[in-house]
Amino acid sequence: MKKVMILLVLSIALTCGIVGTSTASQVGVIDVSLDPEVFFPHDTGTVTIVIKNTGTDSVELSRVNLQGTRSIYVIESPHYIGVGRLGAGDTMTTSFTIRAGNEEGIFYPRFSLNFVPSGNMMFPISLKVDKTPIEAGIKTRPDTFMEGKKDVVVVSVGNPRENSLSGVTITPQTGIANTVPTSIFIGTLQPGEKKEAEFSVTPTGTGDITFNVEYRNGQNRQTVPLTIPVVPGTAKRVPEPIVSNVEVTSIAGGYRITGDVSNAGLETARSVVMTTKDPAEPIDPFRVYVVGALDADDFSSFEVTFTAKDAETVPLVTRYRDDDGNLYEEVTHVTIQSGPMPVAEQDGISPMVIGIIGLSVVIVAGALLYSRKKR
Numbered sequence: 001m002k003k004v005m006i007l008l009v010l011s012i013a014l015t016c017g018i019v020g021t022s023t024a025s026q027v028g029v030i031d032v033s034l035d036p037e038v039f040f041p042h043d044t045g046t047v048t049i050v051i052k053n054t055g056t057d058s059v060e061l062s063r064v065n066l067q068g069t070r071s072i073y074v075i076e077s078p079h080y081i082g083v084g085r086l087g088a089g090d091t092m093t094t095s096f097t098i099r100a101g102n103e104e105g106i107f108y109p110r111f112s113l114n115f116v117p118s119g120n121m122m123f124p125i126s127l128k129v130d131k132t133p134i135e136a137g138i139k140t141r142p143d144t145f146m147e148g149k150k151d152v153v154v155v156s157v158g159n160p161r162e163n164s165l166s167g168v169t170i171t172p173q174t175g176i177a178n179t180v181p182t183s184i185f186i187g188t189l190q191p192g193e194k195k196e197a198e199f200s201v202t203p204t205g206t207g208d209i210t211f212n213v214e215y216r217n218g219q220n221r222q223t224v225p226l227t228i229p230v231v232p233g234t235a236k237r238v239p240e241p242i243v244s245n246v247e248v249t250s251i252a253g254g255y256r257i258t259g260d261v262s263n264a265g266l267e268t269a270r271s272v273v274m275t276t277k278d279p280a281e282p283i284d285p286f287r288v289y290v291v292g293a294l295d296a297d298d299f300s301s302f303e304v305t306f307t308a309k310d311a312e313t314v315p316l317v318t319r320y321r322d323d324d325g326n327l328y329e330e331v332t333h334v335t336i337q338s339g340p341m342p343v344a345e346q347d348g349i350s351p352m353v354i355g356i357i358g359l360s361v362v363i364v365a366g367a368l369l370y371s372r373k374k375r
Contacts (some may be wrong), residue, residue, distance in 0.1 A: 024291045026055025027086065027113060029123045036162035039100040039129045044075075047098055047125055049111055052091045064315030065096050067110045071101035072127060074109065078217045100129045130162055134168075134189070136213040136224045139196060147232035150202045150324040155211050155226065157186065158194035165189045167216040170197045176207035176230055189215070203230050240265030241294065242320045243332045254283050254307035255315060256338055259320035261291060262299035269294040269320040280306040280314035294320075308336060365368060 031050040039045055047066065053059055053312075061083035068074040075097040086092055098109070108124040140154035159165050168186040172179040184197040201209065211226040246259040257276070263269045272291035276282055282304065289302045308314050318330040 001311055007204070012325055020059055021139075023260045027051055027053050027059055027121060028055075029111065030091070031127055034125075034127060036160060036220070038217075039098055039127065040217055040222065041102050041104065041131050041221065043128060043129075044097065044099045044218060045218045045220070046095050047109070047111075047127070047217045048090055048095045049123075049125070050093050051086075051097055051113065053086045053088055055373070056088050058087045061092075061113060062116045063112075063114035063192045065112045065114075066096040066098075066125070066207065067112065069107045069109055071103040071105070071129065072107045072109050073099045073101065075099060098127075101126075104129050106133055107286075122148075130161065130164070133222065134158070134165060134213065134224060135160055135194075136226055138211070138226055138341075141228060144233045145201070145203045145230050146238070147205070149322065149326050150200050153199045153201050153209075153211075153228070155199070155213070156194065156196045157189065157197070157213055159189035161193055163217070164191060165215045165217055167214070168195075169214045171212045171214065172199060172201075173212060174207065174209040174230075176203060176205040177209055178204065183298060188275050191236050201230075203232050206231055237262055239267050239269030239294070239320055239322055239328075241269050241320055241330055243318060243330075244315060246316070246332070246334055248334060251305065256303055256305050257334055258285075258301070258303040260296070260299050260301050261318060263294040263296055266296050268296065268309060269325060270302075270322065272318065272320045274302045274304050275317050276304055276306045277315050277317055279311045282306050312336065353368050 025279040028051065029049055030052045031048075033048045034041065034046070035046050043363045049066075056371075061131060064083055066074050083092075106126060106128050108126060109188060111123045111125055113121045135156075135158040137156055138153065139156040140152060142151040145151060145291050155170050157168060159168070166188045169183060170186065171183040178201070180200040184199070186195050186197060189195065199211075208229055208349050209228050211228075213226065216223055242260065242262050242264050244255060244260050249256050249258075261272065262275065272294050274289040274291060275287065282288065283306055286303050286305045289304050294300060304313065304316070311332045313335050316332045316334045318332070319327065320328050321332075
């Protein structure tokens with residue numbers, strides 16, 4: 001009788017073992033997704049696993065688990081316990097929150113299923129940790145900033161990673177310049193993709209500008225700061241009007257200045273005008289002389305008219321604009337004759353001319369009279 005009972009127990013045990021093995025063989029992993037697809041060190045993310053019962057009978061699951069490795073930590077533990085039955089042809093989705101450690105490399109946390117009454121299945125998950133950051137840099141900037149002058153700064157960003165990066169935003173941060181726009185949203189950068197963002201920067205003082213490149217890897221935020229110093233000075237490529245060949249002449253009621261204005265700079269001087277200011281007072285016909293645009297190495301003649309009392313020098317003013325519309329003013333001090341203002345000219349023949357003509361008539365008449373007396 002004991003032998004029969006032992007044989008029966010062994011038979012039941014073998015049958016259960018076969019059932020467990022059969023049950024495990026009909027359930028399998030059909031999909032695995034990682035968010036993010038590639039982790040930075042210390043990133044937090046999710047692993048989502050889809051399993052399916054490909055058999056014709058339902059199976060009962062007692063436990064679903066994900067086991068970490070030396071550098072991949074599973075935050076929830078234990079996981080699904082007493083899961084229940086998975087019908088024939090049905091699928092089940094499970095998600096686990098994990099955190100990467102400090103090491104780089106490829107790691108294999110193990111996903112496992114336990115069945116009722118027995119049997120189990122294990123499936124390794126391939127997960128990569130890579131610390132390669134986004135590539136960000138200043139592509140274009142002026143050699144020298146000028147206070148109050150608008151210049152262009154171009155920031156370039158590229159994605160050298162194997163996974164896409166989302167929410168890429170570039171935000172300038174400074175207290176010594178006006179920047180337009182205040183932020184640029186680039187969006188998603190696919191692997192190997194590169195984009196640029198252009199900012200207008202007008203310095204108001206000396207200091208630093210930091211362009212913060214922010215982006216997300218899954219739910220994790222990363223920031224790369226790009227800092228450039230701003231020390232306003234004299235730029236190399238600017239208009240540079242120079243006045244030469246200046247001559248001053250007296251006119252009725254005032255003075256006339258004539259000369260040439262040349263552009264010795266490397267950029268076009270726009271809206272160039274010539275005039276005078278206090279103690280001079282512009283008068284017609286050339287209160288203001290409009291030269292217009294002067295290209296690099298170009299020149300133009302000009303003349304201005306003005307009145308000035310008790311002055312030996314007057315300021316000759318050259319006003320012009322750069323390509324951004326910024327207004328500049330250069331002053332050249334011109335020496336004029338000191339003393340009273342020139343007397344306005346009279347219409348008709350002057351008294352001196354009349355006197356000369358009268359004297360000539362007297363001399364001619366005397367000569368004629370003398371010649372007649374000798375006869």
